[in-house]
Amino acid sequence: MTPPYDAEQLRARVAEVLPGIRRDLEDLVRIESVSADPARAGEVQRSAEAVRALFEAEGCATEIVSAEGGAPAVIAHKAGPAGSPTVLLYAHHDVQPENDHAEWDSAPFEPTERDGRLYGRGAADDKAGIVAHLAALRIYGDDLPVGVTLFVEGEEEVGSDTLVPLLREHHERLAADVIVIADSGNWDIGVPALTTSLRGLVRVDVEVRTLTHAVHSGMWGGLVPDALMTLSRLIATLHDDTGNVAVEGLVSGPAADVDYPEERLRAESGALPGVHWIGDGSTVERLWTKPALTITGVDAPKVDGASNTLTAAARAKISLRIAPGDTTANALECLRRHLEQHVAWGADLTVSVVDTGEATAIDATGPAYDAARDAFTEAWDGTEPVDMGVGGSIPFIAEFLETFPQASVLVTGVEDPDTRAHGANEGLHLAEFERVVLAEALLLGNLGGRPGR
Known part of the structure; x- marks a missing residue:
């Protein structure tokens, strides 16, 4: 497809707007x-107001909205030429807790540049997504090639509980031909990507009880099973000897043919040199399109101060990532059945659902995806984007696909393998961010079918 834009003109405009965009990002x-x-609900409100002000300054009609007592979101709109498509640009302005400040090399809420990265909580996830959208508007000014609607959510990091009511209440305002979700990442520094699959999530709390109360281990040990040993045996049944998830009935599928070098995999995962990988299949299949099961927490007596007693009850939190093509209903049924069949010694078992989120598989074909691939290839100087999966879950993407079935949904983002989103020292690679901004401007130009300003 012949690009309908002047790429060099857009590159020049990116260079002009970036200093101001960075200041806006640092303020956010x-x-x-x-x-x-x-305790920081007021800060979330202040963040929404700051986002609204930024888009109002670009000539957008803006409003702060919420649903069912949820966090504030921002909706903004700027019209394009008559007959042009409408593009919905999504990001979120809430962030993860910063946790222990001592683990950060600089103050988590004071943006700090080191070695080409801008560090700070939200510097990448996802306030950089917000300002990438802002930059695209600023680049075009009043010469937008498409109509643009902004939707900046305020509770993505706590599960987007009121997203569905928001989408329903504002359905007509948010309807679009193309939806660009800036909450994922790229394959590597210098290699862009479109995210085309994400695993879903089922989390449950499992409690095993063998006694009405704790008793002396010397008097009753050897006859009465303790809950911690029983829970340990149950957990051990969840994987086979190779490390594959042993819960029957879960879905697995193939993944894209993408090379994930051993040295990069070990460096990015933080795995110790002697640790072996678990499971069967290619690396990316195990990370993207096969189920994964993790024990993320255990309630049991602490080692320090533990007494010689048989534990009456023990709990574990199980996090099950489900492959694209599976459903949370099926996965929950399979997991519950497995636990019930494998709990030992007649112990009482309680399974409580914590939360769920559906997996996503995107058919990344058609004109909008062609426009995106051309834009990415141009912005990354001839490097074509990878169609990649994500092992984590962004359940709200499935909500967009269901609510707007006629729209093409493009999942992109500003992150790279060393972004450390949700962790200490979260950082944005500034050179990659410049490419992200250029790619979005090029994408809008491609979708509009005419040159950028």
């Missing part, structure tokens, strides 16, 4: 919009 990072912390 300084707002502690931690949606999981009720």
Whole structure:
């Protein structure tokens, strides 16, 4: 497809707007919009107001909205030429808790540049997504090639509980021909990507009880099973000897033919040199299109101060990532059945659902995806984007696909393998961010079918 834009003109405009865009990003990072912390609800509100002000300054009609007592979201709109398509640009302005400040090399809410990265909570996930959208508007000014609607959510980091009511209530305002979700990442520094699959999530709390109360281990040990040993045996049944998930009935599928070099995999995962990988299949299949099961927490007596007693009850939190093509209903049924069949010694078993999120598989074909691939290839100087999967879950993407079935959904983002989103020292690679901004401007130009300003 012949690009309908002047790429060099857009490159020049990116260079012009980037200093101001970075200042805007740094101002947003300084707002502690931690949606999981009720004490900082005022900061989440302040963040929404700051986002609204930024898009109002670009000539957008803006409004802060919420649903069912949820966190504030921002909807903004700027019209394009008559008859042009409408593009919905999504990001979120809430951030994860910063946790222990001692683990950060600089203050988490004071943006700091080191070695080509801008560090700070939300500097990448996802306030950089917000300002990437802002930059595209600023680049075009009043000469937008398409109509643009912005939807900046305020509770993505706590599960987007009121997203569905928001989408329903504002369905007509948010309807679009193309939806660009800036909450994922690229394959590597210098290699762009479109995310085409994401695993779903089923989380449950499992409690095993063998006694009405703790008893002396010397008097009753050898006859009465303790709950911690029983729970340990149950957990051990969840994987086979190779490390594959042993829960029958879960879906697995093939993954894209993408090379994930051993040295990169070990460096990015933080795996110790002697640790062996688990499971069967290619690396990316195990990371993207096969189920994965993790024990993320255990309630049991601490080692320090433990007494010689048989534990009456023990709990574990199980996090099951499900492959694209599976459903949370099926996965939950399979997991519950497995646990019930494998709990030992007649112990009482309680399985409580914590939360679920559907997996996503995107058919990344058609004109919008062609426009995106051309834009990415141009922005990354001839490097074509990878169609990649993500092992984590972004359940709200399935909600967009269901709510707007006629729209083409493009999942992109600003992150790279060393972004460390959700962890200490979260950082944005500034050179890659410049490419992201250029790619979005090029994409809007491609979708509009006419040159950029």
